[in-house]
Amino acid sequence: MRPLNQPITSWAGRRVWLVGASSGIGAALAQELLQAGATVALSARRAQQLHEVAAGHAQAIVAPFDILEETAWGERYRDICAKTGGIDLVVFCAAAYRPERSWDVTAEGAAHTLAVNLGSVYTGLATVLPDMLARGSGGVAIVASVAGYVGLPNASVYGPTKAALINLAEVLYADLQQRGLDVYLINPGFVQTPLTDKNAFAMPALQTPQAAAKAIRSGLASGKFEIHFPKRFTIWVKLLGTLPYRLRFALISRLLVPK
Numbered sequence: 001m002r003p004l005n006q007p008i009t010s011w012a013g014r015r016v017w018l019v020g021a022s023s024g025i026g027a028a029l030a031q032e033l034l035q036a037g038a039t040v041a042l043s044a045r046r047a048q049q050l051h052e053v054a055a056g057h058a059q060a061i062v063a064p065f066d067i068l069e070e071t072a073w074g075e076r077y078r079d080i081c082a083k084t085g086g087i088d089l090v091v092f093c094a095a096a097y098r099p100e101r102s103w104d105v106t107a108e109g110a111a112h113t114l115a116v117n118l119g120s121v122y123t124g125l126a127t128v129l130p131d132m133l134a135r136g137s138g139g140v141a142i143v144a145s146v147a148g149y150v151g152l153p154n155a156s157v158y159g160p161t162k163a164a165l166i167n168l169a170e171v172l173y174a175d176l177q178q179r180g181l182d183v184y185l186i187n188p189g190f191v192q193t194p195l196t197d198k199n200a201f202a203m204p205a206l207q208t209p210q211a212a213a214k215a216i217r218s219g220l221a222s223g224k225f226e227i228h229f230p231k232r233f234t235i236w237v238k239l240l241g242t243l244p245y246r247l248r249f250a251l252i253s254r255l256l257v258p259k
Contacts, residue, residue: 008089011033016038016040017089018042020043022045025093026044026094028212030060032216040060041084043064043065045066067116067124086131089138090140096116099198102156105157114161121168125140128140136179136180140184144169147163148163148164148165153252182223184220188212
């Protein structure tokens with residue numbers, strides 16, 4: 001069967017804007033793509049960490065900014081385009097997370113997570129899509145999570161934002177594929193990052209950021225719409241979402257076992 005997106009088998013000359021590149025999956029993916037020959041603009045708030053990730057690579061562009069500052073998106077985008085001539089692929093990887101049960105949620109904390117995980121993606125899309133649509137080429141990759149497949153404990157705000165991103169990626173594909181743009185949905189399982197270090201429960205099939213980056217690159221090379229990994233875990237979570245609620249809730253309760 002024909003792939004849903006154009007496979008990216010060569011990164012030489014490809015211009016990538018990676019938002020959320022200072023740590024975790026974003027940092028590992030930035031390094032993976034730089035090694036593959038791409039020009040990568042690395043963005044996040046923490047400039048020092050971005051420089052450490054870039055490690056002086058000739059094709060790395062350190063472009064720090066705060067994704068919650070709406071006007072900063074356009075300014076940074078114009079700066080990057082002035083250096084690269086344009087963006088071929090934007091990867092939305094920034095995320096906020098705190099493990100919290102429903103009774104732990106605060107209005108302020110929820111608003112922050114929603115703004116980082118979801119609101120910033122809409123601002124980013126409004127920034128990059130006009131140019132991509134005008135030339136009829138480009139791609140958008142959204143990093144969601146298997147936490148968006150089903151309602152999981154300890155993800156009272158994070159999970160719903162990731163579910164929204166999954167839905168958004170589906171909408172984007174329906175809208176943009178016919179206009180010549182590619183859309184990739186990335187759903188990792190548990191990855192060892194500063195975010196998951198907050199968890200106090202056992203994390204099945206925990207993987208390194210480097211392994212996650214290689215899985216993402218492999219998925220992009222295959223032209224997949226959804227890139228989910230590791231499959232020995234993500235497939236089971238997908239199946240969990242198909243079960244009747246009585247059985248699903250019983251199985252989910254087992255995820256609350258402490259480390």
